[in-house]
Amino acid sequence: MSVFEGLRFRKVYSPIHNLDPRIKFVYVISIFVVAIIFVQIIPLLFLFLLQVPFVLLAKVQRQWLRSLRGASFLAGLIFVINVATTYFTSGYTLTALNVENAASLTLRFVVLVESFSVFFLTTSPDHLGLALEESRVPYEFAFAFTTAVRFVPVLAEEAQTIMDAQKARGLELEKGGLLKRIRNYVPVLIPLIVSAIRRSLELAEAMESRAWGATKKRTNLYALKLHLGDYALLVITVGILSGAVYTHFFVHIPTITQLI
Amino acid sequence: MIEAENVHFSYPNKVEALKGVSITITDGEFVAIMGQNGAGKSTFVKHFNGLLKPSSGIVCADGVETTKTSVATLARNVGFVFQNPDHQLFSETVEDEIAFALKNFGFEAEVIEKRVTWALNLLSLTQYRKTSPFLLSGGERKRVALASVLAWDPKTLILDEPTIGQDHEQKEKLRQFIMQMQTQGKTVVIVTHDVEFVAESNPRVVLMKEGKIVADGIGKDILTDPALLELSSIVLPQIAQVFMKLSPLGLPKNIIDIYEAKEIILKVQERKNLE
Numbered sequence: 001m002s003v004f005e006g007l008r009f010r011k012v013y014s015p016i017h018n019l020d021p022r023i024k025f026v027y028v029i030s031i032f033v034v035a036i037i038f039v040q041i042i043p044l045l046f047l048f049l050l051q052v053p054f055v056l057l058a059k060v061q062r063q064w065l066r067s068l069r070g071a072s073f074l075a076g077l078i079f080v081i082n083v084a085t086t087y088f089t090s091g092y093t094l095t096a097l098n099v100e101n102a103a104s105l106t107l108r109f110v111v112l113v114e115s116f117s118v119f120f121l122t123t124s125p126d127h128l129g130l131a132l133e134e135s136r137v138p139y140e141f142a143f144a145f146t147t148a149v150r151f152v153p154v155l156a157e158e159a160q161t162i163m164d165a166q167k168a169r170g171l172e173l174e175k176g177g178l179l180k181r182i183r184n185y186v187p188v189l190i191p192l193i194v195s196a197i198r199r200s201l202e203l204a205e206a207m208e209s210r211a212w213g214a215t216k217k218r219t220n221l222y223a224l225k226l227h228l229g230d231y232a233l234l235v236i237t238v239g240i241l242s243g244a245v246y247t248h249f250f251v252h253i254p255t256i257t258q259l260i
Numbered sequence: 261m262i263e264a265e266n267v268h269f270s271y272p273n274k275v276e277a278l279k280g281v282s283i284t285i286t287d288g289e290f291v292a293i294m295g296q297n298g299a300g301k302s303t304f305v306k307h308f309n310g311l312l313k314p315s316s317g318i319v320c321a322d323g324v325e326t327t328k329t330s331v332a333t334l335a336r337n338v339g340f341v342f343q344n345p346d347h348q349l350f351s352e353t354v355e356d357e358i359a360f361a362l363k364n365f366g367f368e369a370e371v372i373e374k375r376v377t378w379a380l381n382l383l384s385l386t387q388y389r390k391t392s393p394f395l396l397s398g399g400e401r402k403r404v405a406l407a408s409v410l411a412w413d414p415k416t417l418i419l420d421e422p423t424i425g426q427d428h429e430q431k432e433k434l435r436q437f438i439m440q441m442q443t444q445g446k447t448v449v450i451v452t453h454d455v456e457f458v459a460e461s462n463p464r465v466v467l468m469k470e471g472k473i474v475a476d477g478i479g480k481d482i483l484t485d486p487a488l489l490e491l492s493s494i495v496l497p498q499i500a501q502v503f504m505k506l507s508p509l510g511l512p513k514n515i516i517d518i519y520e521a522k523e524i525i526l527k528v529q530e531r532k533n534l535e
Contacts, residue, residue, distance in 0.1 A: 170412075
């Protein structure tokens, strides 16, 4: 469940939480693009460290570390596979450069995970829905999206209750070989899916009885407005993007192996 | 036999749900744990079969410390029926649902067959044997969940909110069934808000508030103490309310049983007739 924890929004007030979600999203996408542009480890390391002040400002370091820990298994896998493939394809030799390349690919994945985690940790589902609506996404889709995000922690809690209920009936989840273990989860997954479907049907009825979709054009109680901080982030984003493009085309980036 | 000694428990989000709870429930006892929402009732009973382990303190089920063994092992003696049946139903037929736990405990095929038939019959579910549990009504699903636990005949039975969604007839059946279990020397613990159900069954009542036990005794004493009940957001049973209002006439206050109430009223009537 630790991966979910990294995506779970908690209501805190900080300069980062108050930023406009649209600008924050543009920022995350820019980090994403820059991480894809570079394969060298030094700029990726720079990108990784760039998130740290955001995390500290938003005071979400505990949850952020937890989501990184959740991603560590996949990151390890990426590293091992990259090292192994270069080792086997280059005639059973391994240079320091090969290891460094594998490390930078791993770091690229970590940067993607951490920037999305910062975004979700500091943006409330309501804000996100509002941002989608104002970006001309039809309200039905925006609503479906925010509801899905909101239900993730609810489902995680429900999964725990179901596991308890089945354990109380003598189910041992951790028993047996791999195949048996996967089959052990059937008594957990079926009630979880059934109750999610039932819950969504109930939600639909409750919403329709509150006149959902009665008018074509909805108004919002809160409107998103750009503030000084949002413009500042926008400037930072443009700076990062142009700096990255310039570096990519005109600056030779040394590898750590070369530096040593 | 359930023994808990000075049990403290905190959830991972640091909420302290139990603040030093001690209780001894002997074999054959019928205990109702009551209290307002968030008092720690469900958290407490989840310690009895090891689903939750105390942060400090000791919980023993039949002399076995719950931290030293698995839930599956403890469950063989301590059956737990969850509040919401939809959290456990998953099989294609009611029959398979009831057989699930029996298979987990390694019963033999013939025994399973016999136990399933017995449990279906006990909760008047025989006609639904081959039906999917998902097609049943809420009350019926709840009975399937109960049957699926009763089938392995645990020594202790814990029921979390068993009366919710049940009509009067089913509640009455449940009550008789609990009485029957008691005569077989089995222990029954229920967590409930249903004060009328408790008044009619007259079990030992344990009142919880904010992670602590605030009262523990016979129903007749606790359910007729307005100050105590108000503390736990519980309303007096209707009969107790009537006798509370009649107390200026010299009638006793601590009455929760219909038959006892009837006897007292008849006696008053007789006395009037004599005058």
